[in-house]
Amino acid sequence: MDWLRRFLGLQPAESPVSESEDKAAPSTSPTAAAPAATPETDSSTDDTQPNRNATAQLNEDGRTRQLPPLETVTDTSSTGTRLNYGLHSDVGQVRDNNQDAMLSFTACMSGAGDDVSFGFFIVADGMGGHEDGEKASALATQIVARHVTNDIFLSLLRGETGGDSERPTIIEVLRNAVQKANEIVSTQVPDGGTTVTASAIMGHSAYIAHVGDSRAYLIARDSIEHVTRDHSLVQRLIELDQLTPEDAADHPQKNVLYRAIGQSDNIDVDAIIRQIPPEGYLMLCSDGLWNMLSNEEIHQTILKQYDNPQSAAQKLVALANERGGPDNITVILVQIPV
Amino acid sequence: MVDTKQFASEPKKDLLGVDGTLQLHSVLMNRYRITGVLGVGGMGSVYQARDLQFPSAERYVAVKEMLNLSQDPQLRTISLRNFEREANILAALSHPAIPTIHEYFTHKDRAYLVMEQINGKNLEEILNTLTESLPVDMVVQWAIDLCDVLNYLHDHDPPIIFRDMKPANIMIDSYGRLRLIDFGIARTFQVGEKGTMIGTEGYSAPEQYRGEATPQSDIYGLGATLHHSLTGRDPRLEAPFTFADRPIREANPDVPGQLDAIIMRALAFEPSQRFANVLEMKKLFEAVRYGASGGGSVAIDSGAAPAQEMDDWGSAEAGGIDVRWKFKVEEEIRASPIVHDGIVFFGAYDHNLWAIDTENGQMRWKYATEAGISTDPAIHKDGNMVVVGSDDYAVYAIDIRSGRENWKLMTQGPVRSSPTVAHGHVFFGSDDGHLYATRLTTGRSVWKYDAGVPIRSKPTVTDELIIFGAESGDVYAVDLSGQLKWRFKCKRNVISSPFIYEGLVYFGSFDYHLYAIDIKNGWSVWRYRTAKPVLSSPIVADEMVFFGSADGNVYALDAFGGRERWKFATENQVISSPVYADGAIYIASVDGKVYSLDAKKGKERWSFETNGPISGSPYVHEGVLYIGSTDQNLYALKA
Numbered sequence: 001m002d003w004l005r006r007f008l009g010l011q012p013a014e015s016p017v018s019e020s021e022d023k024a025a026p027s028t029s030p031t032a033a034a035p036a037a038t039p040e041t042d043s044s045t046d047d048t049q050p051n052r053n054a055t056a057q058l059n060e061d062g063r064t065r066q067l068p069p070l071e072t073v074t075d076t077s078s079t080g081t082r083l084n085y086g087l088h089s090d091v092g093q094v095r096d097n098n099q100d101a102m103l104s105f106t107a108c109m110s111g112a113g114d115d116v117s118f119g120f121f122i123v124a125d126g127m128g129g130h131e132d133g134e135k136a137s138a139l140a141t142q143i144v145a146r147h148v149t150n151d152i153f154l155s156l157l158r159g160e161t162g163g164d165s166e167r168p169t170i171i172e173v174l175r176n177a178v179q180k181a182n183e184i185v186s187t188q189v190p191d192g193g194t195t196v197t198a199s200a201i202m203g204h205s206a207y208i209a210h211v212g213d214s215r216a217y218l219i220a221r222d223s224i225e226h227v228t229r230d231h232s233l234v235q236r237l238i239e240l241d242q243l244t245p246e247d248a249a250d251h252p253q254k255n256v257l258y259r260a261i262g263q264s265d266n267i268d269v270d271a272i273i274r275q276i277p278p279e280g281y282l283m284l285c286s287d288g289l290w291n292m293l294s295n296e297e298i299h300q301t302i303l304k305q306y307d308n309p310q311s312a313a314q315k316l317v318a319l320a321n322e323r324g325g326p327d328n329i330t331v332i333l334v335q336i337p338v
Numbered sequence: 339m340v341d342t343k344q345f346a347s348e349p350k351k352d353l354l355g356v357d358g359t360l361q362l363h364s365v366l367m368n369r370y371r372i373t374g375v376l377g378v379g380g381m382g383s384v385y386q387a388r389d390l391q392f393p394s395a396e397r398y399v400a401v402k403e404m405l406n407l408s409q410d411p412q413l414r415t416i417s418l419r420n421f422e423r424e425a426n427i428l429a430a431l432s433h434p435a436i437p438t439i440h441e442y443f444t445h446k447d448r449a450y451l452v453m454e455q456i457n458g459k460n461l462e463e464i465l466n467t468l469t470e471s472l473p474v475d476m477v478v479q480w481a482i483d484l485c486d487v488l489n490y491l492h493d494h495d496p497p498i499i500f501r502d503m504k505p506a507n508i509m510i511d512s513y514g515r516l517r518l519i520d521f522g523i524a525r526t527f528q529v530g531e532k533g534t535m536i537g538t539e540g541y542s543a544p545e546q547y548r549g550e551a552t553p554q555s556d557i558y559g560l561g562a563t564l565h566h567s568l569t570g571r572d573p574r575l576e577a578p579f580t581f582a583d584r585p586i587r588e589a590n591p592d593v594p595g596q597l598d599a600i601i602m603r604a605l606a607f608e609p610s611q612r613f614a615n616v617l618e619m620k621k622l623f624e625a626v627r628y629g630a631s632g633g634g635s636v637a638i639d640s641g642a643a644p645a646q647e648m649d650d651w652g653s654a655e656a657g658g659i660d661v662r663w664k665f666k667v668e669e670e671i672r673a674s675p676i677v678h679d680g681i682v683f684f685g686a687y688d689h690n691l692w693a694i695d696t697e698n699g700q701m702r703w704k705y706a707t708e709a710g711i712s713t714d715p716a717i718h719k720d721g722n723m724v725v726v727g728s729d730d731y732a733v734y735a736i737d738i739r740s741g742r743e744n745w746k747l748m749t750q751g752p753v754r755s756s757p758t759v760a761h762g763h764v765f766f767g768s769d770d771g772h773l774y775a776t777r778l779t780t781g782r783s784v785w786k787y788d789a790g791v792p793i794r795s796k797p798t799v800t801d802e803l804i805i806f807g808a809e810s811g812d813v814y815a816v817d818l819s820g821q822l823k824w825r826f827k828c829k830r831n832v833i834s835s836p837f838i839y840e841g842l843v844y845f846g847s848f849d850y851h852l853y854a855i856d857i858k859n860g861w862s863v864w865r866y867r868t869a870k871p872v873l874s875s876p877i878v879a880d881e882m883v884f885f886g887s888a889d890g891n892v893y894a895l896d897a898f899g900g901r902e903r904w905k906f907a908t909e910n911q912v913i914s915s916p917v918y919a920d921g922a923i924y925i926a927s928v929d930g931k932v933y934s935l936d937a938k939k940g941k942e943r944w945s946f947e948t949n950g951p952i953s954g955s956p957y958v959h960e961g962v963l964y965i966g967s968t969d970q971n972l973y974a975l976k977a
Contacts, residue, residue, distance in 0.1 A: 163826050163827070163855065163859075163860050163861050163862050164826065164827030164828070165811075165826075165827060165828045165829050165847075165849060165851065165853070165862070165865070166827075167862065168862075169854075169861075169862040169863055169864045169865050170856075170861060170862065170863050170864070171863055171864035171899060171900060172864070202856075203858055204841065205841055205856060205858075207863070231577070233539070233547065233578060236577060236578045236579060237544065237547060237578075240544060240579055240607055241607075242544045242545075242547070242548070242607065243547075243548075256539075258539070258577055258578055259577070264575050266575070268577075270899065270901075271864070271899050272896070272898035272899035273841075273842065273854075273856075273863050273864075273898050273899070274840070274898060275840045275841045
């Protein structure tokens, strides 16, 4: 009942039997720009592209090890409308299993009319003993992706512009997707829970749905902004001036969430739209990253390899590991075209 | 009506002997024969047992058991000590709402506490199964009883802080009387001492998360319990400390305002803003229950109202708003003024476009059209022109200095869409169903877009698009050459003028919604439903979108996600559009008043009442607010 502990703000118990599989959700390869099928249920192996996917390597003791770096997902051929992104997920230095899940999906449409880039990205941080945490995060990721693909991406392919008040708004689509995930996780993984931070990107607009304490940041050369709100008890206390951010950093209930997928029947989902400046970044990450690195450090690291998001994502994860890597670390960095 | 007899509960027998619980009929200490299970918890069970000491009487007791399951000897010691502490606290207490304790003993690796059995249900179970709301009187009576028992605890020497006030710890018996149960974490209070953080999320006071528990923490827990009881909303399912966002009277209109105020004061974030002690709170509950008597007025000390933030705004308490001047015209003023170069321009139903000196309120000139004017004028700075549409089917360009007509363009219907000046052109709609793009210098129409129905919304123009609403409910985006880019369809007409911010187009519709749609493709991003049509044109400032609704409210929503930040109720429809200046929102209402609201919180800074309904919007310029009213006056007020 790790997630319960997390809700109660306790440290994880002695690690259960080690996990032998990486649970990072499938990431479609960058070249798979065409709409891929809905993610598979079990992502533990993906033989089709062993070097490109975040497949875990097993050690003799069966513990998950550092993931092999993904190839840099950089589009050097054109500076056009294509999304340039990198992603990395790692178990960290302390945990035995990676309960984080991630997903990326991109499409580039070019031809007559306006060029449109579409991207969809999710980070989910699972909580729960046995395999419940990774089940919850993977399941939530799949369900959210399925709904967004159907209600936004396919709608885009159908060439639907304009709209009417009969159709759900994009924010409603995102909220519904996450609420659906909540329903299904609650019934299928009753002892698990997960955060979800998901973003659909169209042009320069980032639509973000969010529950829990994974985060989304907007990053430009001269700024970094945390745009989601942590649904954690300490954040709530900070908002109410009951706690300073400094005290929050080592508050014993730092990990207590008051909102997460799989926690209750009804869930209130934050959903927003933000504009990303040209060549700016959207970053999604789990708390394994932001708990270890300050915004300033994250910003500096990205600036050092500004047009190489894959390298930046790996570097960020490596830095968090250098600091002790007490938790799973997942980072997705998406650069918006000019 | 809730029948308290339904609160009676039956002990369960089928759980006995399972998972380490005691067997049915096993006997403890040669005295207590186990007859059922009253509850199972993480640390052990609570049994029903028959006391064999009284063989001829059927006397039942509750036996609370603590299992020493922990492998860690230190943890085991701590939990045992807590259990003993509970026993010791209870043993020292005597109060009708605290269960009587008979005995405490250990047996093998378990500890037992023998108590009076309460034939009832805990309040949480009751709340979970209720289909109707609890009678307010019953809840108030419980509130009084709980204050009484908390007062007893706090008055104890040394004071005892219960620390875990919540519905699950309150038993209601079949007579409707209550008992406080589970003193597991109650502890004696020493000033300044920080204990471990414990309590139940949702009911615990903010300071308990810092490890502080005082009588004020119990007051908060009581407030939270009562809030849950009256609203039916479980605080554990909501963000912490958000009781104020779930007004009690909204959920339960039967709750009197006084009761609401008492509970909300108990729930203040700052302990110092709650009641000084439970006795004070109890007296107020009694006044609600039995009517105010003797003790004088039951006014809630508004010392509780978190430090009023007046006085950043000097004039607030002055009462009288400084009217710099007012100017009376010959008919109602329905539209909004605009200020340019020391002159305020506005149209009126008396057919005139008026030009008034902002300094002294003296008329510079007036220009008579042939029908009433219900549009707002627009300024063309370089050309020194003011442009206005009239019900006489025409749009006029008037010279700012002389008040003489530069040009006039006739359409085929009344012009009720206010003109917008941009890119050397003036854009406006007409009841003839067209949007016109007209060259400013000559007044010659360059193109018109046929929407087929009257256009009464003021067009909003960007570097690439002209966006406007039509009476059909369509919102159109056409490019600068008049080609349609996209169209968004609402259920009813759109009079509201779109506002553009960060890639989104915001506008209101008669279909009760405020919409935010993507400027690139017209997809709806979010929408917010009010209770009546939205004629008001929204504005965005401080990442919030502000607008009025015919439901009488002024709304502030999160601009990126559409969540409500605040709303402010006026006394009639709000057709007027808001203006933002220096952290304040200015907006008028059909109730005849113009309001100044704090943009962050929606609190009223001041209001000024005219002698007629206001449908136009204010204009704020250099610290002066200009507003026209149907009382035929244009007012210049100190903002």
